[in-house]
Amino acid sequence: MRSPSALLLLLSLFFSCLHSSVSLSSLYKGSSISVEDESDHLISSDSSFTCGFYKVGTNAYSFSIWVTNSIDKTIVWTANRDQPINGRRSRMWLHQDGAMVINDADGSTIWSANTSTPEVDRAELLNSGNLVLKNPNGRILWQSFDFPTDTLLPQQLITKGKRLLSSIGPGGFSSGYFILYFDSDNVLRMMYDGPEISSVYWPNPDLDLWGNLRTSFNSSRLAFLDEAGWFSSSDKFNFSASDMGLGVTRRLTLDFDGNLRLYSLNESTGLWGISWEAFAQECNVHGICGRYGVCVYTPKPMCSCPPGYEVSDPADWNKGCKPKFKTSCDSQQVRFVELPYTDYYGFDLNYTQGISLEECRKICLKDCSCGAFQYRVGFCYAKGELFNGRRTPSFPGTIYLKLPKSLEVQEPSKFNESEPVCNSSQGEVVIGSSEMCGGDSLYCDGLVMGGRDDLWVGDFVDFRLDGKFNWKQATTMVEIGMSCLEDDRNSRPSMSVIAQTLLACEPSTLLLLSLFFSCIHSCFNLSSLYKGSSLSVEDESDHLISSDSSFTCGFYKVGTNAYSFSIWVTNSIDKTIVWTANRDRPVNGRKSRMWLHPDGTMVIKDADDSTIWSANISTPEVDRAELLNSGNLVLKNPSGRILWQSFDFPTDTLLPLQLITKGKSLLSSSGRGDSSSGFFVLHFDSDNVLRMMYDGPEISSVYWPNPDLDLWGNLRSNFNSSRLAVLDETGLFSSSDKFNFYASDMGLGIMRRLTLDFDGNLRLYSLNESTGLWGISWAAFAQECNVHGICGRYGVCVYTPKPMCSCPPGYEVSDPADWNKGCKPKFKTSCDSQQFRFVALPYTDYYGFDLNISQGISLEECRNNCLKDCSCRAFQYRVGFCYAKGALFNGRRTPNFPGTIYLKLPKSLEVQEPSKLNESEPICNSSQGEVVIGSSEMFTNGGSKEYTQCGGDSLYRNGLVEKMGGRDDLWVGDFVDFRLGGQFNWKQATTMVEIGVSCLEDDRNSRPSMSVIAQTLLACE
Incomplete structure (x- = not known):
C-alpha cells in the first residue's frame, strides 16, 4: 500500500497537470502573458485559434489572435496594431481590478480594454476566435468581437459604430486607409479614407440605392457571416461562399488593397482560398494608386504615373505621384495631353452638358484650379483634384491633362508603371480559378524677472496685508517661485538651495514667508497639475483654472451622487460645461479622483478604485496637465510641447480655434439637464461634407444641410482635401466644404461657444459677461421641426405656433419624459388588408424610409399598393407621386407642405380627429437663460x-x-x-x-x- 505522502504528491502533480491543460484557453485575474515566452499564450479549446504576442517587426510585437492551423499564422484581430511593443519585459496583464492592459518594457500602458470592474474573473479565448472577459458565472463583460480590425469571423457582427479597417500594406499590420462600415444612410459601404481625401467606392457610386439593389429602410444596421459561408446585411446585400457549407474555417478580410474577400482554409495545406470577392476588377477600388496615380491593366492591375508626373515613393503607392513641374496660372503657358480610356473619378470642379470639346477645354484653361478635364459625348467635367485614376479599354471618355508647354513628356501609352497590384493575401488560390497570387500579397510590386518695472511683486501677496510686507522678502519668494518653473528641470533650484535662501531671511518673518510661499504656490499652480498629483471629487475647490480665469476644470455634479470630470465657463451663470471626459460614466461623490500618475497616464478613478476613463496616452515624457486660456486641457512635457489635448476629443461644444476634422465630431447631450451622450451628430461625412445627423438606436438620418438638395443646391463642395472646420475668435465659422457663417455680434473680446444642443439644433452662443447669460448669435434652424428624429418613431413635430411633439391617430406616447422614444401603436399589426383603412393627415410628412416610389399614378392606385404590402405602414401622396412608407420617422406637419400622409389603421380602432393630435409640451429651441441676438422672433x-x-x-x-x-x-x-x-x-x-x-x-x-x-x-x- 502506498504511503499517504506519496499519494498526496501524485494527486498534487495530477491536478497541476489538469489545471495546466484546462487553463490553456483562460487567464485569471492577477496573471499575465509575457512577450519573451513564445509558448505563453491562450489557445481556444478546439485549438482553432491562438492568442498571444506576435512578431510584426524587428523587436516589435503585437498582442493578436491568429488562426492556429494556417501556414502563415494569419492574424484575425490585434489589440495594439498601431503601437507595437518591445520584445523584452512587455506583458499583457489581467489585473485584480479587472483591467486588461498591455504594458511596454518601460511599464507604460500601450493598450487597455475599455472595462475595469472587479466583477471580471478571467479572460478566455472562445472557439469562435472571440477573446472575452467573463465574470465567475460566465457572463461576457467585454469581447474582442466588438472591436474588429480588418477581419470578420463567422457570427461576428458589423453594426452601427463597428467597422473593418484594412492594414497599411503587404506584410504590414498597422491601420490602412480602406474601411467597411455602415454609412449615415444605413447602407453598408467601402470607402478609401486617406490622409488627403475620402471616397466611397462600393457599392457602385455611379448607381443609386435601387440600382445597387440596396435599401436604406432598415432599423438594425447589422451584417454578419454565418458558419455556412452566407453573408447577410440589413441593407439587403448578401452573398455566399463558392464552397458553402459547414465545417470550413473562414474569414472575411478587407485587404490592404481595398478589396473585400472571403477566404476558406484548406486544413491539409494550411493555405487560404478565395471563395468570394467584391471586385474582380481591382482598378475600381478608389485611392489605390494615390494622388495623380492611374491604375491600369497589363493585364495585371498596375499603378502608373501619367505624363509629366513621377512616383513619389516606389515602396508606397499610397503616396501616389508628384509633378515634375511648377504649376502656373498663365493660360498661355499650358497645353493639354490626351489620355484616352482614362478617368479620375470624382472631385469635379463643375459639370457642363451639351458643349463641345473646345468649349470644355477653354473652361479648364481659364480656371487656375483645374488640373485636367474629362470629355465624353457632350459631357464636360473640370477636375480640381486628380485621385482614383484608372484606365480601361471599356471606358468611353478621355482625360485631358493640363501640362506646361515647355515640359517634354513621354507618350501616354508608355506610362511609368509599377509592379502589378496583387489582389489577394499570402498563400491563396482562387477557388474555381487557375490563377494564384503569390508572394506576400504585395504590390507583387510668461514671466521675465529682468524687468522689475513690468512685474508688480505685490500682485502675488495676499491683499489682506494691505501692502504691509517686506519687499525684499517678497521679491525673493517670487524669484524662487519663478526659478521652480524653469522648463529645464536641471535649471531648477534644489530644496537645499531654497532652504538656504529662506533661512537668510529674518527669523521673525519666517511664518509670514511660509504662509506667503503657500499662497504663491497656489497662485502658480492653479492652471497646472503635476505628475503624482490628483484632484478630489470631495473638495469643491480642488480644480484647475485657466490663467485668465475664463475656464475651470474639475468634478461637476450631474446628478444625485454622480459627478463628471468637466471643463466649464467660469463666469457663466449656469457654469456651462464645454467638455466632459466621462460624460456617460459619472463617478461617485466619495473617494473618486482624477490622477496624473508618475508614468504619465491621466485617469479618473471611481470610489472602488476602478478606472472609469483615461487619456489615450501613457508616457513618462508627460510633465503636467494644464488648462489653457482657450479652454483646452492639455498634457505637456517639461519643455511645454503638447502631447495630448481635450480639443482632440470634443463632446457637444466647439470652442474658438478648436477644429472639427476627419474623425472628430460633436455629439449632443441626451436632454435638458442631462449631459450624457445623445443622438445628434455634427461630423464630416464620407463625401467630405459637414453634416448633421440623427443617429438614434433604430435609425440614422441626415437632416443638414437640406437633404432634398444636392451639393450645389446647398452651396457645398466635396472638392476639398482638408476636411476642416473652425470657429475663429471673431465669430466667423468656416468649413472646407465652403460652408461658413458669422455671429450677429461679430468681433473680438467675446466669449463664444458653438454647441450641438440636445434638440439637434446647432447654435452659436455669446456670453454677456455682466449677467453671465448666453445669447444666441446664430442658429442652423429657425424651424425646429426640420430636425430629424426629434419626436422619435411615429411622432410628429407640429407648430402651435411653438414646435411640439405629437402622436398621430391610433398612437400614444411611449414615454412622456423622453420623446426620443416616440409613440407606440394602440393596436396589433396585421397583414389582412380587409381589416385596414387609411386616415388622412394633411400637410404632414414622414421624411425618408420609402419602401418604393411610384410616379404618375392615382391616389387610389397608391392606396391599393400600400394596402397589399404588409410592411407598408402609411403612404404619402402628392400630385401623382406615391411614396410607400416602411418606417415612420422624422414626422413633421407644416401648412406649406404640399402632400398628405395616409396612415394605415385597423377599421375597428376609434381614433380622434387629426386636428386634435395628442401634443406634448413645446420643444424649447435654446439653452438656459438665452435671448436671440439681433432677432425679433424665434x-x-x-x-x-x-x-x-x-x-x-x-x-x-x-x-x-x-x-x-x-x-x-x-x-x-x-x-x-x-x-x-x-x-x-x-x-x-x-x-x-x-x-x-x-x-x-x-x-x-x-x-x-x-x-x-x-x-x-x-x-x-
Whole structure:
C-alpha cells in the first residue's frame, strides 16, 4: 500500500497537470502573458485559434489572435496594431481590478480594454476566435468581437459604430486607409479614407440605392457571416461562399488593397482560398494608386504615373505621384495631353452638358484650379483634384491633362508603371480559378524677472496685508517661485538651495514667508497639475483654472451622487460645461479622483478604485496637465510641447480655434439637464461634407444641410482635401466644404461657444459677461421641426405656433419624459388588408424610409399598393407621386407642405380627429437663460412677430404663466440648485419663480417694481 505522502504528491502533480491543460484557453485575474515566452499564450479549446504576442517587426510585437492551423499564422484581430511593443519585459496583464492592459518594457500602458470592474474573473479565448472577459458565472463583460480590425469571423457582427479597417500594406499590420462600415444612410459601404481625401467606392457610386439593389429602410444596421459561408446585411446585400457549407474555417478580410474577400482554409495545406470577392476588377477600388496615380491593366492591375508626373515613393503607392513641374496660372503657358480610356473619378470642379470639346477645354484653361478635364459625348467635367485614376479599354471618355508647354513628356501609352497590384493575401488560390497570387500579397510590386518695472511683486501677496510686507522678502519668494518653473528641470533650484535662501531671511518673518510661499504656490499652480498629483471629487475647490480665469476644470455634479470630470465657463451663470471626459460614466461623490500618475497616464478613478476613463496616452515624457486660456486641457512635457489635448476629443461644444476634422465630431447631450451622450451628430461625412445627423438606436438620418438638395443646391463642395472646420475668435465659422457663417455680434473680446444642443439644433452662443447669460448669435434652424428624429418613431413635430411633439391617430406616447422614444401603436399589426383603412393627415410628412416610389399614378392606385404590402405602414401622396412608407420617422406637419400622409389603421380602432393630435409640451429651441441676438422672433404665428424668450430652465415664458396655477404641471424644483438635494422651502421657491416670470412680461408697465418685489420677498418666512 502506498504511503499517504506519496499519494498526496501524485494527486498534487495530477491536478497541476489538469489545471495546466484546462487553463490553456483562460487567464485569471492577477496573471499575465509575457512577450519573451513564445509558448505563453491562450489557445481556444478546439485549438482553432491562438492568442498571444506576435512578431510584426524587428523587436516589435503585437498582442493578436491568429488562426492556429494556417501556414502563415494569419492574424484575425490585434489589440495594439498601431503601437507595437518591445520584445523584452512587455506583458499583457489581467489585473485584480479587472483591467486588461498591455504594458511596454518601460511599464507604460500601450493598450487597455475599455472595462475595469472587479466583477471580471478571467479572460478566455472562445472557439469562435472571440477573446472575452467573463465574470465567475460566465457572463461576457467585454469581447474582442466588438472591436474588429480588418477581419470578420463567422457570427461576428458589423453594426452601427463597428467597422473593418484594412492594414497599411503587404506584410504590414498597422491601420490602412480602406474601411467597411455602415454609412449615415444605413447602407453598408467601402470607402478609401486617406490622409488627403475620402471616397466611397462600393457599392457602385455611379448607381443609386435601387440600382445597387440596396435599401436604406432598415432599423438594425447589422451584417454578419454565418458558419455556412452566407453573408447577410440589413441593407439587403448578401452573398455566399463558392464552397458553402459547414465545417470550413473562414474569414472575411478587407485587404490592404481595398478589396473585400472571403477566404476558406484548406486544413491539409494550411493555405487560404478565395471563395468570394467584391471586385474582380481591382482598378475600381478608389485611392489605390494615390494622388495623380492611374491604375491600369497589363493585364495585371498596375499603378502608373501619367505624363509629366513621377512616383513619389516606389515602396508606397499610397503616396501616389508628384509633378515634375511648377504649376502656373498663365493660360498661355499650358497645353493639354490626351489620355484616352482614362478617368479620375470624382472631385469635379463643375459639370457642363451639351458643349463641345473646345468649349470644355477653354473652361479648364481659364480656371487656375483645374488640373485636367474629362470629355465624353457632350459631357464636360473640370477636375480640381486628380485621385482614383484608372484606365480601361471599356471606358468611353478621355482625360485631358493640363501640362506646361515647355515640359517634354513621354507618350501616354508608355506610362511609368509599377509592379502589378496583387489582389489577394499570402498563400491563396482562387477557388474555381487557375490563377494564384503569390508572394506576400504585395504590390507583387510668461514671466521675465529682468524687468522689475513690468512685474508688480505685490500682485502675488495676499491683499489682506494691505501692502504691509517686506519687499525684499517678497521679491525673493517670487524669484524662487519663478526659478521652480524653469522648463529645464536641471535649471531648477534644489530644496537645499531654497532652504538656504529662506533661512537668510529674518527669523521673525519666517511664518509670514511660509504662509506667503503657500499662497504663491497656489497662485502658480492653479492652471497646472503635476505628475503624482490628483484632484478630489470631495473638495469643491480642488480644480484647475485657466490663467485668465475664463475656464475651470474639475468634478461637476450631474446628478444625485454622480459627478463628471468637466471643463466649464467660469463666469457663466449656469457654469456651462464645454467638455466632459466621462460624460456617460459619472463617478461617485466619495473617494473618486482624477490622477496624473508618475508614468504619465491621466485617469479618473471611481470610489472602488476602478478606472472609469483615461487619456489615450501613457508616457513618462508627460510633465503636467494644464488648462489653457482657450479652454483646452492639455498634457505637456517639461519643455511645454503638447502631447495630448481635450480639443482632440470634443463632446457637444466647439470652442474658438478648436477644429472639427476627419474623425472628430460633436455629439449632443441626451436632454435638458442631462449631459450624457445623445443622438445628434455634427461630423464630416464620407463625401467630405459637414453634416448633421440623427443617429438614434433604430435609425440614422441626415437632416443638414437640406437633404432634398444636392451639393450645389446647398452651396457645398466635396472638392476639398482638408476636411476642416473652425470657429475663429471673431465669430466667423468656416468649413472646407465652403460652408461658413458669422455671429450677429461679430468681433473680438467675446466669449463664444458653438454647441450641438440636445434638440439637434446647432447654435452659436455669446456670453454677456455682466449677467453671465448666453445669447444666441446664430442658429442652423429657425424651424425646429426640420430636425430629424426629434419626436422619435411615429411622432410628429407640429407648430402651435411653438414646435411640439405629437402622436398621430391610433398612437400614444411611449414615454412622456423622453420623446426620443416616440409613440407606440394602440393596436396589433396585421397583414389582412380587409381589416385596414387609411386616415388622412394633411400637410404632414414622414421624411425618408420609402419602401418604393411610384410616379404618375392615382391616389387610389397608391392606396391599393400600400394596402397589399404588409410592411407598408402609411403612404404619402402628392400630385401623382406615391411614396410607400416602411418606417415612420422624422414626422413633421407644416401648412406649406404640399402632400398628405395616409396612415394605415385597423377599421375597428376609434381614433380622434387629426386636428386634435395628442401634443406634448413645446420643444424649447435654446439653452438656459438665452435671448436671440439681433432677432425679433424665434417662432412666428401667422406672420406676426411674437418674441419668445427661453428663461429659467429653458421653458417658454408663456407656458410658465399658463402653468403657474397648476402645481402638478410645474416642478418648481427644476429651478433650484440640484446640489441642495431637494432640501428647500417649496413656498419660497415658488415665490421666486413667480417673481422671475413676472419680470419677463412683454409689457414693461406690467412688470413689478423693486418695492413690490422687496415686499414680496419680506413676506416669505
